[in-house]
Amino acid sequence: MAKLSTRWLKKSPWVYHVGTGGCNNCDIEILDCLTPRFDVERFGIKLVVSPRHADVLLVSGPVTYHIKSRLQEVYKQVPKPCVVACIGACACSMGIFKDAYSVAGPVDKVIREVDPNAIFVYVPGCPPKPETMIMGLVKALQKI
Amino acid sequence: MENLALYLLAFLIFPGFLFTGTFGLVVSWLDRKVSALIQWRVGPPFFQPFYDVLKLWQKELIIPRSAKEIGFIVAPFIGLAATSLLATMIGVINLRPEYQFVGDVIVILYLMIIPPLAIIWGGFSSGNPLAAVGANREIKLMMGYELPFLLAVATVFFKVGSVSLGEIIQYQQVHGALLKHPSMIVAFIVSLLWLQAKLAEIPFDISEAECEIMEGPFIEYSGPLLGVYKVMMAMLHVVCPWFLISLFWGGTSLQGWGILWSLLKYIFIIVLVILIKNTNPRVRIDQAVKFFWGWVTLLALIAMALMFLGY
Numbered sequence: 001m002a003k004l005s006t007r008w009l010k011k012s013p014w015v016y017h018v019g020t021g022g023c024n025n026c027d028i029e030i031l032d033c034l035t036p037r038f039d040v041e042r043f044g045i046k047l048v049v050s051p052r053h054a055d056v057l058l059v060s061g062p063v064t065y066h067i068k069s070r071l072q073e074v075y076k077q078v079p080k081p082c083v084v085a086c087i088g089a090c091a092c093s094m095g096i097f098k099d100a101y102s103v104a105g106p107v108d109k110v111i112r113e114v115d116p117n118a119i120f121v122y123v124p125g126c127p128p129k130p131e132t133m134i135m136g137l138v139k140a141l142q143k144i
Numbered sequence: 145m146e147n148l149a150l151y152l153l154a155f156l157i158f159p160g161f162l163f164t165g166t167f168g169l170v171v172s173w174l175d176r177k178v179s180a181l182i183q184w185r186v187g188p189p190f191f192q193p194f195y196d197v198l199k200l201w202q203k204e205l206i207i208p209r210s211a212k213e214i215g216f217i218v219a220p221f222i223g224l225a226a227t228s229l230l231a232t233m234i235g236v237i238n239l240r241p242e243y244q245f246v247g248d249v250i251v252i253l254y255l256m257i258i259p260p261l262a263i264i265w266g267g268f269s270s271g272n273p274l275a276a277v278g279a280n281r282e283i284k285l286m287m288g289y290e291l292p293f294l295l296a297v298a299t300v301f302f303k304v305g306s307v308s309l310g311e312i313i314q315y316q317q318v319h320g321a322l323l324k325h326p327s328m329i330v331a332f333i334v335s336l337l338w339l340q341a342k343l344a345e346i347p348f349d350i351s352e353a354e355c356e357i358m359e360g361p362f363i364e365y366s367g368p369l370l371g372v373y374k375v376m377m378a379m380l381h382v383v384c385p386w387f388l389i390s391l392f393w394g395g396t397s398l399q400g401w402g403i404l405w406s407l408l409k410y411i412f413i414i415v416l417v418i419l420i421k422n423t424n425p426r427v428r429i430d431q432a433v434k435f436f437w438g439w440v441t442l443l444a445l446i447a448m449a450l451m452f453l454g455y
Contacts, residue, residue, distance in 0.1 A: 011195035
C-alpha cells in the first residue's frame with residue numbers, strides 16, 4: 001500500500017458518501033458542497049456512486065451496531081490508497097451519542113479494526129459548514 | 145517493413161491512439177466545463193481529465209472474487225483497440241481519400257459495435273447483478289439505435305452511389321456537403337439522435353444510470369481498468385462525431401483554414417450533445433427502444449423516401 005504513489009490523488013479525489021446512522025444534517029451540508037455556490041469540482045472533487053471508484057470515503061454519523069459490518073465491508077471495497085473523512089461531531093467522537101446503547105464507536109475505531117494504517121481526516125462541527133469540509137479535505141490531501 | 149512501420153505509426157500516434165486519446169480527454173474537459181457553465185458553476189481546471197486518468201493508473205486494481213478474470217481484464221483493452229482502429233481508419237481516409245477500400249464504411253459500422261460489446265462483456269464478467277442489469281440494457285439500447293442509423297447511412301450510400309468513405313468524401317468535395325439536401329438534413333438529425341445514445345449520454349445513459357444502478361457495467365471496475373474505459377469513452381466522443389462529419393458535412397482537412405473549419409464543425413456537434421445532455425431527464429429503456437424503433441425509424445424512412453424523390 002505504501003508503494004502506490006499519491007501524487008495525482010491530490011488533484012482528483014473522488015468521493016463516496018457513506019451514511020452511518022447520522023441525523024441527516026451533515027448529509028445535507030455535504031450536498032451543499034456540490035451546489036454552484038461552493039462547486040467542489042474546481043478542486044477536481046467528484047461524487048461517485050460506487051466504492052470501487054472512490055478515493056475518499058465521506059462518513060457521517062456515529063457508527064451504529066447495525067451498520068458497523070457494512071462500513072467495514074465498504075472500506076475493504078475501496079481501492080487503496082484512500083482517505084476516510086469523518087464528517088461532523090458524531091463521526092469524529094460520537095458527539096451526543098457517546099455511551100449510547102446502540103452505538104459501536106467512532107468511525108476511526110471501527111475502521112482501524114480492519115486496517116490499522118488507515119488515513120483519517122476529522123472535520124468536527126454539528127453540522128460542519130461546507131467551507132470547513134472543503135478546507136479539511138484540501139488540507140488533508142496536501143499532507144499525504 | 146516500411147509500410148508496417150507507417151501503419152503502426154498511424155495506429156499508435158496519429159491519427160490513432162495518442163492523438164485521439166489526448167484530444168478526447170480535452171473534449172471531456174470541454175464537456176464538464178460547458179456543463180458547469182450551464183449550471184452556473186466554475187467547473188474543473190483544464191488538466192482535470194488528465195489528472196483523473198493518471199490517478200486511476202496509480203490506484204490499486206481489485207478483481208472481485210465473483211468475476212470471470214479473463215473477460216474482466218481483456219474487455220476494456222478490446223474496446224480501446226477497436227476505438228483506436230476506428231480513429232485510424234476515419235482519420236487516414238479523411239486526410240488521404242486514396243487509402244479507401246470498397247466497403248470501408250461497413251467495416252467502420254461493424255467496428256463501432258465493438259466498444260459497446262466490450263462494455264457488455266466486461267459487465268457480465270464482473271459478476272455483479274447491477275452490472276448485469278446495465279449490460280442487459282446496453283444490448284437492448286444497441287438493438288434500438290442501430291436500425292435507424294443504418295437506414296440513415298444507407299440513404300447516403302444511395303445518394304452517392306458508393307459504399308466507401310473516401311468516395312463519399314470526394315463526392316462532397318466536388319458537389320458540396322451532402323447537408324444541403326433536405327433528405328440529408330433529416331438523415332443527419334437521425335444520426336445526431338444515434339450519437340446521443342452511442343455516447344451513452346443523458347437522456348440515453350440508461351445502461352450506466354448513476355443514481356439507479358450505479359454506473360451499471362463499470363460498477364466493479366477500479367484503478368487502471370477504469371482508466372482504460374475512461375480513455376475509451378473519451379475517444380468515442382471524438383470518433384463518432386468525426387464519422388458523422390465525414391458522412392454528411394464534407395469531411396475534415398488539415399490545409400489552411402480547413403483546420404479551423406473542421407474544428408468548428410466538430411465543436412458544433414459536441415456542444416449540441418452536451419446541451420441535450422444537460423437539459424433532459426433520463427428515459428426508461430422501454431421508452432428508448434420504442435422511440436428509436438418508432439419515431440426515429442420513421443424519420444429515417446422519410447429521409448430515404450425524400451432522397452428517392454430527388455430532394
